[in-house]
Amino acid sequence: MASHESEIQLVSDSKNPQNSTSTNKNPNDNTIIDIFSASAYGNFEKLLKFVEEDGASLSKPDGNGYYALQWASLNNYTNIVQYIIEHGGDINAADNMEQTALHWAAVRGSVAVVDMLLQNGARVEAADVNGYRAVHVAAQYGQTGFLNHIITRYGADFDPPDKDGRSPLHWAAYKGFADTIRLLLFRDAYQGRQDKDGCTPLHWAAISGNVEACTILVHAGTKQELMVKDNAGFTPSQLASDKGHRHVAFFLDPLLNIDLNYSSVWTGNWSQLCPTCKIIRPVRSKHCPSCKHCVEQFDHHCPWISNCVGKRNKWDFFVFVCMATLSTFIAAVVAVQRIWTEPVLSFAGTWTQHLVTQHPGAITFLVLDVVLLLAGAALTTAQASQIARNITTNELANAARYTYLRDPEGRFRNPYNHGFRKNCTDFLIRGYSEDDEITWPSLQQATH
Known part of the structure; x- marks a missing residue:
């Protein structure tokens, strides 16, 4: 089985610059003894003294x-980076690991620094030993904005x-x-690539036991990637099980029998990128694996209509459930009236025994109709309640996951609840509400 190699060797915050380390947040004058510590601690005055005096x-x-x-x-420290560049610093100078300043900037994702470096001749594709x-360093440290x-x-x-x-x-x-x-x-990175150990990205996500990473890769990939084996003959599910990540192994295993076929500088929330549809999803939208596309103001995937319910068809769906509930109610009333007025002629037993014996079809119909009536009434009530609050079924079920549903x-x-009257008026007139109309300003983007 594949073994994890050491990640990029850089500095740690726990040491001192003189000993190949990073910064102390509150250095004293004795700490800053040369241009390296002055640069690490951002002391521009000391740096000037060391260089110019x-x-x-x-x-x-x-x-x-x-x-x-x-x-x-x-x-x-952009001011120090600019000064060093202007005063003889080699922008592509590499250390013993052949890492350049660009590699180091990627660790903490400094966009301002990377602009200075690249605009002054830094090699964007420089590789270390x-x-x-x-791009590898940015991915290792989760610097998504820097990477993009x-x-x-x-x-x-x-x-x-690498x-x-x-x-x-x-x-x-x-x-x-x-x-x-x-x-x-979203950028079309190839998720079927196997490394020297035969591992795909899904193998590595399974090794680390990260459910969210596995979920994203599975929904953006194909069924075949679930069954790819590494050089030791392990599938992602088997690797997860071997590492003790039973929840991940359980998640990956059942999917083997399911058919999966799931700018300019973007500065929004990265969770809004849909790698399958190749779009930036609006807030409140969700990718439906059954319909295989993103649905705006996603409510739920309804098996009754074999389709998703969202912004463009929620009004039609609400009318549908209302009519279905009304139809079952009328049917129940007619059935009860028919049974209640059934004359009992010559029958030795009770009226109930007579009905069960003589009209089993009517009784069976009434029982089934009542079940459907209760289900329809519950669904109609739930949908009416959500319309009155301008919230979706998906948002209620996953409220803890969506940051825009939490205040500071x-x-x-x-943030979309404008009160009972406006919510209902907007829905009845337009069939939906506009997402740009929010009731409090600190709205954050949705997390899928």
């Missing part, structure tokens, strides 16, 4: 092979393999960064 070179590395430009890029490019920025604006390859054959999608799947996975799939304190709050 002491003659320190910005083009040379420290004792561990790290450059001042890397430290400033890692910690997002492991074959990691900036260098792909969209600078044409970075979003699907290159030296072990692992693409950014492999890394995002293993680390469980759902938004990064969605972005890469984390309490449930529906």
Whole structure:
């Protein structure tokens, strides 16, 4: 079975810059002793002193092979990055791991720094000793905005393999960064690629036991990818089981018998990207695996009509359930009236025994009709209640997942509820409400 290789070797926040590390949030004067610590801690005055008074070179590395430009890029000090570039810093200088400042900027996703680096000649496809490019590092650390920025604006390859054959999608799947996975799939990253161990991104998601990552990959992929075996002969489900992730193994196994066929710079919520439909979904929409498309203001997939209920047909569906409920009610009234007025002629038993004996069909019809009436009445009541509150069945069922249904304190709050009268008026006149009409300003985007 595949074993996890070490991820990119960079600095950690727990150490000191003089010893090949990152930053202390509150350094004292004794801590900043050279251009490297000044760059790491963002002390521009000290950096000026070291360079302009002491003659320190910005083009040379420290004792561990790290450059001042890397430290400033890692910690997002744009003023220091600009100064180093303007005063002799080599923008493509690589450390002992062949990592450049661009690799370090990708760790924390500094878009401002990456613009400075790339606009001044940094190589967007520079690879280190492991074959990691900036896109791999961004995927490893879940820097989705940074990743999309260098792909969209600078044409970075979003699907290159590293030296072990692992693409950014492999890394995002293993680390469980759902938004990064969605972005890469939205960009058409190949999720069937197998690395040196024969593992696809789904294998790595199964190894890490991340249900959300597995779910996204499964719904965006095909049935065949569930049955791909690695070099040791394991499917994703078997790997999950072997690692003790029973919930993931259980999720993947039943799907083997199901047919699955599931810009400009985008600055919204990455969960709105639908990798299957290749669109940016509006808030309150959802991709339906049964209908195989995204449905605006998704309510639910109804087996009665074998279709999804959403913005464009909820009015028709509500009329349908109302008419169905009314029809079953009338049928029940007619059946009861027919049975109640049935004359009892010469029969030795009771009236009830007479009906059961002489009219079993009418009794059976009445029982079934009452069951349908209760179901229809419950559905009509539920739909009417939701219309009055301007909320969908899907939102009620998954309220905890959708951030736009929570206020800044984390309490449930529906930003689309304009009150009983307006909600009902909008629905009866237009059949839906406009999503851009919200009742409180701190609306966040939906999470699918």
